[in-house]
Amino acid sequence: MxxxxxxxxxxxxxxxxxxxxxxxxxxxxxxxxxxxxxxxxxxxxxxxxxxxxxxxxxxxxxxxxxxxxxxxxxxxxxxxxxxxxxxxxxxxxxxxxxxxxxxxxxxxxxxxxxxxxxxxxxxxxxxxxxxxxxxxxxxxxxxxxxxxxxxxxxxxxxxxxxxxxxxxxxxxxxxxxxxxxxARQQQEESLDLEKIHSLMQARLHEQIDVDTLAAAVSLSKYHFIKKYKALTGTTPINHFIQLKIERACHLLDVTNKGIKEIAWAVGYEDAYYFSRIFRKMMGISPSQYRAIRLGRSSYVG
The missing domain is CATH 2.60.120.280 (Regulatory protein AraC)
Structure with missing residues (x-):
């Protein structure tokens, strides 16, 4: 190599x-x-x-x-x-x-x-x-x-x-x-969502604020949030959190990392806060999610 x-x-x-x-x-x-x-x-x-x-x-x-x-x-x-x-x-x-x-x-x-x-x-x-x-x-x-x-x-x-x-x-x-x-086709959307979502994907292991996302597409914070919500029906931060939880689910599926390690891997220093966010998005805790994956529990309880 x-x-x-x-x-x-x-x-x-x-x-x-x-x-x-x-x-x-x-x-x-x-x-x-x-x-x-x-x-x-x-x-x-x-x-x-x-x-x-x-x-x-x-x-x-x-x-x-x-x-x-x-x-x-x-x-x-x-x-x-x-x-x-x-x-x-x-x-x-x-x-x-x-x-x-x-x-x-x-x-x-x-x-x-x-x-x-x-x-x-x-x-x-x-x-x-x-x-x-x-x-x-x-x-x-x-x-x-x-x-x-x-x-x-x-x-x-x-x-x-x-x-x-x-x-x-x-x-x-x-x-x-x-x-x-x-590759050479012109963007038809009024907001370059691909650029925003790519930046989110690349920084799932850390935190990112709306000002940074807005600057990436040369918009003010206010206009960026307004355009983003009009196109997607949600806020950029909510989508970013959803991507983090999807990533956490993947890590729970394919690794034996502890909850604290997975929280850290998706940008949360506080494992308890991460678990609350996870439960809010998924309806179950990270531990319950892993138990279901391992066949030790079920969604219907």
Missing amino acids: STPSSWPLPPESIRFVLPRQMVSKLATHPLSEQLYPLGIGYYQLARGHEMRREQHDDFLLIYCLEGSGRVEYGTDRKRRIIRAGDLLVLPRGTPHHYWTDQRDPWSIYWIHFDGALSQAFIDQLALDPGSPLLPLGIHSRLVSDFEALLDTRQARHHLASYLHSANQLRQLMTHIALLRPL
Whole structure:
């Protein structure tokens, strides 16, 4: 695998490199040998982030969620500007140098991957000749795909979980190919909900206020709340809480983490407050939800 960036990781960001032993198993397993992840990450407002590789021995995707940056690529050192909504695609063997704009630092998802069909999946994206960028726009479902892959870091040494992540990578690649023909269509909505929901998805592990969401779409707080409610029938914070609880349900389903750990993972420092919010949204406590999942209880009591 190409060496990941050594950029100092702040608390809001994630860098996960799969264990070498697990990569060896994925490279030879019939369910993953065609396409499998090597490393996954999310860097939030990554001021100072920069990476240069003369030798690139795997495949790399970088999805820019906000901010901007630059990339220099190929033997002729062509340059491109990377903006929010752009996907940077760097196939094996492509020398490159990318960096964030210091005045407008980017937030990005990235994934290194390999496998016998990696190039075929890249070809399916139909990149424009001479450019490594796909201007996809901001899509909350695509953000969810990256977040699902980030869950791989919870797997520890369970092969089944890594096989699942390999097939989630297939889903992500085919999802991108599906979005590609629609990438240049103009937004018809008066409010860019995809941008807002993508920002929410990326920050489920922390708190976010309405001012931040309104600023992301260049609206005042008042007009943002009014437009958002007109389009969705709810407030942005209520939707954000709903996303947090959905995420908590997922973690209750697929991990053995304690309630306090799960509360922390979705941005609540107080486990009791988290449990009250969970009960309000779901009608049952987190412990009851897990008991139902384990077959120790039922919804009808």
